[in-house]
Amino acid sequence: MVFPSAAKRPRLEAKTTETPWVEKYRPQTLNEVKSQEEVVSALRASLGSRASMPHFLFYGPPGTGKTTAILAVARELFGPDYMRSRVRELNASDDRGIQVIREKVKVFAQTAVGNVGQKVQSDGKVYPVPQFKLIIMDEADALLPDAQAALRRMMEDFSDVTRFCIICNYVSRIIDPIASRCAKYRFKPLVKEALYGRIREIAQSEKLAVSDVSLEALDWVSGGDLRSAIMYLQYAQKAHGNDLTREDFLEVSGSVPMETLQKYLKALVTKSFDAMYSLTKELAGQGYPASQLLAQLQRYITDPSCPLNSSQRGCVALKLCNVEKRLSDGGDDFLQLLDLGATICAL
Numbered sequence: 001m002v003f004p005s006a007a008k009r010p011r012l013e014a015k016t017t018e019t020p021w022v023e024k025y026r027p028q029t030l031n032e033v034k035s036q037e038e039v040v041s042a043l044r045a046s047l048g049s050r051a052s053m054p055h056f057l058f059y060g061p062p063g064t065g066k067t068t069a070i071l072a073v074a075r076e077l078f079g080p081d082y083m084r085s086r087v088r089e090l091n092a093s094d095d096r097g098i099q100v101i102r103e104k105v106k107v108f109a110q111t112a113v114g115n116v117g118q119k120v121q122s123d124g125k126v127y128p129v130p131q132f133k134l135i136i137m138d139e140a141d142a143l144l145p146d147a148q149a150a151l152r153r154m155m156e157d158f159s160d161v162t163r164f165c166i167i168c169n170y171v172s173r174i175i176d177p178i179a180s181r182c183a184k185y186r187f188k189p190l191v192k193e194a195l196y197g198r199i200r201e202i203a204q205s206e207k208l209a210v211s212d213v214s215l216e217a218l219d220w221v222s223g224g225d226l227r228s229a230i231m232y233l234q235y236a237q238k239a240h241g242n243d244l245t246r247e248d249f250l251e252v253s254g255s256v257p258m259e260t261l262q263k264y265l266k267a268l269v270t271k272s273f274d275a276m277y278s279l280t281k282e283l284a285g286q287g288y289p290a291s292q293l294l295a296q297l298q299r300y301i302t303d304p305s306c307p308l309n310s311s312q313r314g315c316v317a318l319k320l321c322n323v324e325k326r327l328s329d330g331g332d333d334f335l336q337l338l339d340l341g342a343t344i345c346a347l
Contacts, residue, residue, distance in 0.1 A: 020231075020234065021202065021206075021230050021231070021233065021234040022227055022230050022231055022234075025198075025201075025202050025205075025230060026068055026071075027065070027068050027072060028072065028075065029072050029075070029076070030043060030044065030069065030072045030073065030076065032072070033065050033068060033069050033072065034065070034190065034194045034197070034198060034226075035064075035065075035188070035190045035191055035194035036064070036065055036069065036187055036188070039058075039069065039185045039186075039187060040069070042183075042185060043069065043073055043185075046073075046183070047073065047076060047077065053130070053132075053163060054163075054182065054183040055155060055159075055163055055164045055165070055166070055181055055182040055183070056070065056163075056164070056165040056166065056182055056183055056185065057165075057166045057168075057171065057174065057178070057179055057182035057183065057184045057185070058070065058165065058166070058167045058168075058185050058187060059167075059168050059169065059170070059171040059174075059184070059185075059186060059187070060169070060186055060187030060188060060189070061169065061187070061189050061224070061225065062169060062225050062227065062228075063190075063222070063224070063225030063226045063227035063228055063229070064187040064188065064189060064190055064225075064226070065187060065226075066167045066187050067089075067136070067138055067167060069187075070134075070136055070165045070167070071089075071136075074086075074087045074134055074136075076127070077127065077128060077129070077130060077134070078127060078129055078134075079119075079121040079123070079125065079127030079129065080121060080122055080123055081121040081122055082121075082127075082129055086113065086129075086133045086134060087133070087134045087135075087136065088104075088105075088108045088133070088134070088135050088136070089136040089138065090104060090105065090135070090136065090137055090138065091138045091139055092137055092138065092139045092140045092141075092142045092143045092147075093138075093139040093142040098144070098146050098147045098150050100147070101143075101147050101150040101151050101154070102150065105135060105137075105151065105154060106154055108133065108135060108162075109133070109135060109154050109158040109161070109162040110157075110158055110161075110162075111133070111161070112161055113131060113132065113133055113161060114131075117129060131161075132160075132161055132162055132163050133161060133162045133163070134162070134163050134164075134165065135162060135163070135164050135165070136165045136167065137151070137164065137165065137166050137167060138167045139167065139168065139169070140166045140167060140168045140174060141168035141169060141170045141171075141173035141174060145175060148174065148175045148178055149175065149177075151164075151178065152175065152177045152178050152181070155178065155181055156181075164182075166178060166182060171184070171186075189224050190224055190226055192219060192224075194226075195219055195222075195224065195226055195229060196215050196219070198226060198230075199215060199218065199229060199230070199233060200215075202230065202233060203233070206237065206242075207242060208233070208237060208242050208243075208244060209242060209243045209244065210233075210244050211245075211246075213246050214244055214245055214246050214248070214249060216246075217246035217249045217250060218232060218233065218249045220299075221249055221250060221253035221255050222253075223295070232249055232252055232253050233249075235252040236248045236249055236251075236252045239251075239252055254288065254289060254292055255292060255296065256283065256288050256292060256293055256296055260279070260282075260283070261293075261296055261300075263275075263279055264276070264279045264280075264283070264293075264341075265300060267279055267341075267345075268341060268344045268345060269307055269308075271345045271346075272345070273341075273342065273345050276341040276342070276345055277338065277341070280334065280337045280338050280341050281334065283337065284333050284334035284337060289333070290323075290327055290333040290336055290337050291324070291327060293337065294320055294323060294324055294327075294340075297316070297320060297340075298317070298320055301313045301316050301317060308347070312347045315343075315347060316343075316344055316347070319340055319343045319344070320340070323336045323337075323339065323340050
């Protein structure tokens with residue numbers, strides 16, 4: 001049996017991987033962080049007193065620049081040559097138990113570091129390189145209470161060689177002993193002008209045509225989350241090309257089309273059970289996630305144009321909470337949406 005020689009075998013081309021736009025356009029310095037002027041100013045002051053830099057607690061809605069800000073601080077402190085050895089980034093949602101604290105955090109936190117001091121690095125710039133390491137705990141509100149208690153102890157024991165940055169969406173889920181040991185910074189939701197401006201910059205760089213109407217749709221489906229907005233922008237470009245419309249963003253986000261949503265809302269407001277049942281069956285059959293419809297209904301009842309009175313809106317809001325809880329517990333999408341629709345029709 002004759003085997004083809006290596007020279008005659010077809011060569012496999014290495015696939016080129018494109019950088020996700022979320023990373024490609026992530027701000028690299030504090031000056032590039034948008035719409036968080038107070039936080040940036042406070043972090044600048046902390047950089048000026050590096051020896052007494054505290055632990056940080058960043059909280060606020062997703063996509064507002066929390067992780068980006070602390071990574072920018074780390075770059076300005078350690079420079080490119082020491083980022084890998086001095087900074088450890090962990091996501092608490094991957095492993096919420098005490099084991100990740102004992103195995104990953106403690107091993108890195110207790111290691112002593114040498115005194116490097118100011119030094120010219122590979123990019124030709126001078127960085128302070130303080131005599132401590134930085135551990136970034138992202139989505140720390142997902143940590144279980146015993147894991148947070150272990151983390152609190154490590155913040156005490158290794159504060160001379162390690163600084164911690166705790167990042168979360170809900171500060172109420174962080175135990176008080178951790179919160180009291182950190183300088184707390186609230187990241188406020190991005191204003192529309194900041195989100196629109198950043199999306200326009202990316203669109204111009206990628207040679208995309210995005211109208212104001214399309215921008216409004218992108219803002220609506222992302223819920224003011226800049227990270228989600230950039231992801232949807234890239235998804236839409238891959239699926240529909242460089243000339244993007246409002247419908248393109250609604251499609252890639254999995255949102256219920258506005259025409260279908262209007263029919264559903266009309267059936268609810270007019271208390272037409274048969275129409276509501278038919279549309280609920282259609283939505284479930286087409287595979288729209290129930291969580292997406294709940295989010296769109298939540299925005300609808302908080303809109304001033306909603307015809308429901310305050311009491312009815314309150315009842316709907318409570319029902320939305322109950323349905324979302326049941327869905328998270330594994331409830332059937334169709335039955336939960338039918339329960340929600342029947343409740344609203346009965347108001």
